[in-house]
Amino acid sequence: MRQRLYQLQLVVFLTLVTMVAAIAKPQSTSLSELFPSPGQTKAAIVINKVLERYHYRKVVLNQTFAKTVLAKYLKQLDPNKSFFIARDVERFETGARNLDESMRRGELDVAFDVFRVYRMRVDERVAYALKLLDQKLSFDVAETFAFDSSEAQWAQDSAELDDRWRRRVKNDFLTLRLADKSDDEVRDRLRKRYEGLARRIHQFNGDDVFQTFINAYTESIEPHTSYMSPSTSENFDISMKLSLEGIGAVLRGDNEYTVVQSTVPGGPARESGQIHAGDQIVGVAQGLDGAMEDVVGWRLEDVVEKIRGPKGSVVRLQILPKSSGSTGHSREISLVRNEIKLEDQAAKSYLVDDLPNGPGMKVGVIEIPAFYRDFEAEGAGDANFRSTTRDVRKLINDLVMRGVDGVLIDLRGNGGGSLAEATSLTGLFIDTGPVVQVKDAFGKVEVEADTDAGVAYTGPLAVLVDRESASASEIFAAAIQDYGRGLIIGEPTFGKGTVQTLIDLNRYVPGDHDDLGRLRLTMAEFFRISGGSTQLRGVEPDIRFPTAEYMTEHGERSLDNALPWTRIDPANFKKASAMTFDMLTLKSNERVSRDLGFQMLTERSKLMRDAEEQKEISLRERDRRAQEDQRERRFKDEQDRFLRSKGITPVDEDADQVDEDALDAQREAIARIEVEEAARIMVDGISMQRGRDPRAVMRN
Template sequence: MRLRTKRFVIGFIALCVATLAGAAPRQIPLSELFPSPSQEKSAVVINRVLERFHYRKITLDNAFAQSVLTNYLKALDPARSFFLARDIDRFQSGARRLEQGLRRGELGLAFDVFRVYRMRVDERVEHAKRLLAQDFDFGIDETFVLDAEQTPWAKDGAELDERWRQRVKNDFLSLRMAGKPDEEIRDRLRKRYEGLARRTQQFDGDDVFQTFMNAFTQTLEPHTSYMSPSTSENFDISMKLSLEGIGAVLRADNDYTVIQSTVPGGPARESGQVQTGDRIVGVAQGLEGPIEDVVGWRLQDVVDKIRGPKGSVVRLQLLPKSAAMTGRVREVSLVRNEIKLEDQAAKSFVIDDLGNAPGLRIGVVEIPAFYRDFQAEGSGDRNFRSTTRDVRRLIDALVMQGVDGILIDLRGNGGGSLTEATSLTGLFIDTGPVVQVKDSTGKVEVERDPEPGLAYRGPLAVLVDRDSASASEIFAGAIQDYGRGLVIGEPTFGKGTVQTLIDLNRYVPGEQNNLGRLRLTMAEFFRISGGSTQLRGVEPDIRFPTAEFVTDHGERALDNALPWTRIRAADYKKVGSISVELLALKSADRVSRDPGFAMLIERNKLMRDVEAQSQVSLREDVRRAEDERRGSVFKQQQESFLRTRGMEPIDEDAEQIDEDKLDAQREVIARIQVDEAARILADSILLDRTDRPRAVMRD
């Protein structure tokens, strides 16, 4: 039996890793915050590259320029906590010249906005520190606005003072809800606000330029971005580290750094304690290092704190998505590690206790990513690892075990190699197209099954969720278009675009300065039936009720995302058709009586309620009551479900936890959707058994 304390999630590491501290970043004088000739040249080159190569054709008019300014202001001041209305009026007056200025690489307005921003930050931080010296009355009925994007800019300093009074009061209450004593809260918030001012003062010209150019590129489309020379260098370092770290994709959301996704095989996902939507509020080095409050930090600064050498420990304080603004955090210790190919490898198991279909056995193949060992392949290793090769072996083993059907589980699979998505589809069809790729010139290329023959011709289903993206959507869409199998679960992520990395110096021969790089969207994926996977994703044949909560997720939640569209269908022949009406009815009946789905639905409702909150109460008793209500509902539903499975629930907040039992608890929860998808496939086999062959080996 494995035991752990509440603090150490991964385990104790008796290795201390020393790091050499570099020179502290210096405060940049305002007199240095003006555009350089190389930045102006970069701006011109970026504009030309976008006009020539971007998939969405740019129209650099006044409306576009105004949108660039709006995005830039949002990037700097998303909560409208610093700029005044008179500042915005002056900036917008200058934006009337921004259209032509962008063409000529004129960046004066961008730097002017930032210099004002920096002065406003200094003013606000001093005001916030004065507020910390007073006592707050948490018994008064008042609220704090969470989403200030629709709130008008403050008309004067007095109005902004009041907004900051509420902001500081909310920050104070959030930490109080987390059990911190008042003096510790004051000290922590003082350091948080001082840190905000200090990091803003350390912004150099490259930082300002990158922030503005990303406001420019993302006005066009959300996956296009600019990397300054220093950011490009960090990117190269991270690639050479072979994903050493915690294995998490992060994004900025107002003052928070948010877990966007976790990488299969990485420490974050393996811990079971880091979830999509969690907010990182603190970072510490080693087992005993002090926690640094990172609320309000730049995304890159948080990434730099989390990054570290293999084998070292990083501790994260996480504010769960479900906790909203209540401040209830958990601490997770992770051992940084290299994410190896075998950690992402496909695996399989057999379900033979279906309940609705006694005697039937369903093989499940879990595919966490579409991987291919290009390095081993390039070196001539004929036995290099790949998703397709691994899945082929798993299918052979499942068939030898006498399974009646196979379920491919793509939940949480964010994609990977297009080659693997294409060849994996080829295991289940004889020959034909798999996906169409349209580039910025309108040219369409068709990716086809690379070799004839099938690895498996029996009953098939694919399980997807809201985080199945890119290559997962290509595979699921092809299986659905061919009528080869059922697609079950939730509408997928909707990532249907292709990006490439461009070195800007390629377009300025002889340029001595490093101009940086551009991550450019240059193509779009289309299904063989003609519709794109972009924005809408893949719609399941049979939807789980949790799909009700996928309306504002994935690509659909991004500003300026490319729209869904259609091109001519490829030349392909359907290999089957599946009537889903009766299958859907049978599934809906089971799900309505399943305590596991009742728990998942309630959990999703809580998440939806949290995301829909536009304001929170600043009354402590109200906040605590709401926090306790949510926690109670979640806990009761989970405990009720686990007891129906014969398990005694594990309290994850306990000081000592049986890790083996906790792993088993997580596995049972993860199996809820898999088990129902297997029952649906079993129903399909029983309803159509006379027409469907039993699972057979490949040709």
């Protein structure tokens, strides 16, 4: 049952954010309607009880926690401190002195009062921004814009807020000017952006306000617990009945931007190679020649509705790459919407040979984009239903028949999936034994184990992971590492070690009543068989690639209120072998230091780190252009140098006419950089073992 719930959560999350069903255009809500309803009061009381009883992290609803909830609510509404002023916040805090007691009784007056003031402040700021657009703006002055003011103090008065908005409008204007827009185009686009911001806030109804506040409450506990209002739940139900069509991207709202959280294996976004986690979507257009709509400041649901559409249709996106920061140069890409099928996510294999450190040796690479299992076909009695484990077993047999010397499992970018598949896949490489421990909210620990005797592959094994390898990927990699069955190579993984389930709140209130919505609840945590959790820390590779040195706060580590790393007693298992990595690490470091591909990847990691750490940017046009040119040149020079070393002529992805075959070859060469080094590491280990070196590390 737990396996099915875990698989369901992946589908729920991907579906919600990638393909919300068509939503009726919302109407403006009057201020007189923005007061809590009896149904919302009832829902709040039920949510309190469910969280207190079933949430994995025990909730104590006291004054200290209530202050955290209020601060989170203000941050959700005004993350960059662009609307409220200090006296607003002081009044909210005064009115919320007994918020813990109010929340316990389901009283929501504070939440709605804050939102009504927020809506008025948005109207004031939008009016001021539109006024600024009618004035001449100078970009010769040496001043800066703090595009991340989340840690700043609240503005003391309207005059201070005016100055922040003056700089914001200048930054918005300059960003579009640097994207080769005329000043008239910029003014028209920004006018629509600011007016759209006010219009969307006016469309918030009571359910929207309630959902926003309750999610501030749940996210003050931990980041993966969330509430869906009745209207959101209805859209979810509709979307679950549809085919998974769209671009195949998991999106989230961040401040006023729509950010790509991950891409779905087999989807157009992943297949294009042009969209990556952390990229911002700032514009959406329909078809090959539809007008580009600026979506900065839009609600996530509205952006999703613009992006999704029928299979075979074209959507154009304006993207700000993560490496360029929030104020860098955008680029436009075109995608053909498509249905994402199970076979598009299936594991695949290929050979890496002709390695300079292992003449004549071959490493079989198995790419696993997700941990999938066709539950529908299985439930219908189809004996040949598709699953990760079944597909990988066939690939292993084929690779063995081709005489490979070792197998490399590539889990880069694999965000997880079925827990059952993580367990059974591990069983292909061990005989029988525990794979992962699951501890629930009541402290009960269950062990998920491989019970099928026999091993599909006994030869040298390695697993390649990166910062986007999460959940089920971490369970598999951790088990292989704990058993000493193979090497883990790459970057520390995402650190998602919690389990969620979807709860219908109506089941807790008997009789006829309004729909109360649903709660996505964190109810358990994964632990390695060695006792430590995969939560927060993820899986630390045995051999790190240099790109890991430039990882800042990433994955679970970057989320507010994430559950801490902890440990429980280890399970009863037998380690396959003791492994040492010093010599392999030394050899790899020597190669990597000279490798042009890794120099390029390291430079990209540096650029991403610099973009994440940057808090403000120049508003002087010549300085800004110089900064952007330097950033783009840094990465492009490294990339071109690497490609030419491989005999590949670099392709400009932003050119009007692009040779798609040449572009695919370029992307494949870049994707193989880490794979080929991982294969060389394996060859070193195999050679040491065959030479009976006492430092041998690869199990045969």
